[in-house]
Amino acid sequence: MKKIFPLLVLWGFIACSSLPYTIEDRKFDKAKQMIEEGADVNETSDCFHALTIAAMEGDESLVKLLLDKGAKVDNRSKECDYTDRIGPFRMKFRWGARTALDRVANAKIAKLLLAKGANPNIAGYREYTFAPDYDVALWNAVRNSDFELVKVLVEAGANVNVYNNSGKNAIWEMADARKSQGKPEFLSYLQSKGMKKLEITDAKAKATDGKVLTKYKHIATGAVTEMSLDIAKGVYENPKNYSALTLNAADGAYYHYAEFVWVETGQNLYEWYLLRRKRTGTLK
Numbered sequence: 001m002k003k004i005f006p007l008l009v010l011w012g013f014i015a016c017s018s019l020p021y022t023i024e025d026r027k028f029d030k031a032k033q034m035i036e037e038g039a040d041v042n043e044t045s046d047c048f049h050a051l052t053i054a055a056m057e058g059d060e061s062l063v064k065l066l067l068d069k070g071a072k073v074d075n076r077s078k079e080c081d082y083t084d085r086i087g088p089f090r091m092k093f094r095w096g097a098r099t100a101l102d103r104v105a106n107a108k109i110a111k112l113l114l115a116k117g118a119n120p121n122i123a124g125y126r127e128y129t130f131a132p133d134y135d136v137a138l139w140n141a142v143r144n145s146d147f148e149l150v151k152v153l154v155e156a157g158a159n160v161n162v163y164n165n166s167g168k169n170a171i172w173e174m175a176d177a178r179k180s181q182g183k184p185e186f187l188s189y190l191q192s193k194g195m196k197k198l199e200i201t202d203a204k205a206k207a208t209d210g211k212v213l214t215k216y217k218h219i220a221t222g223a224v225t226e227m228s229l230d231i232a233k234g235v236y237e238n239p240k241n242y243s244a245l246t247l248n249a250a251d252g253a254y255y256h257y258a259e260f261v262w263v264e265t266g267q268n269l270y271e272w273y274l275l276r277r278k279r280t281g282t283l284k
Contacts, residue, residue: 020045023053028062041071047080051100058105063112073100073118076253097255098124101137107148120158122220125256131165132244134258142174142186160195167200167274167283205279208272212236215263223250224263240282244273
């Protein structure tokens, strides 16, 4: 025990003084000094990479320095528990596969990330229960009533049609909430850019009947993964029993179904999943 205690103290000191935690503590000048002295710019905390934290905290010069020193915009975060404020409530949820763009603080920082190749259609997942939602940067921009950021993301190719676990367009719902607060420009602008509701009809759901599909492709990278036949049959027959996260064989990580399409049909995995839930009577 005498030997363990000093090791625990040492580990705590190292963790708290690492680059991601320094940024998380908003010690931005200290973080910049650490970077100039050779700190690993792609280091991760228990949850997030340094760049992800800096982009969320909103220090433009720090983000620029991280990028200049080689921080990768395509880093994905670990899965961890997190607490966020939803209205007057603090909610605990599971968050994983986040990118630096997911909850970027403002349009200026978003432009820095996009210029380095950040993809606005790759995002982490946010899971309050068994059903993860796709936590895209555009949804967050609308949530924060940041119209400039919304336009930057859409002009960079952000998909305006992102659906939640209920089959509703999550971005539409958030834009409609902004309209009810006297900000109709979000809804009208996004509708002009093709925002629409997902058609989840009995006919479309029935059209998913037939062959059990197994091969799917990651939209952003083109990497193909084959799902085991047992799991594929399970998702087909009882989708409610499966979380909408799946393995990307190229990097061994789990991402949201929305990031994939079936190789054989080209249909988005998440849209197919919602239709299968409609077909099996489990979509509420």
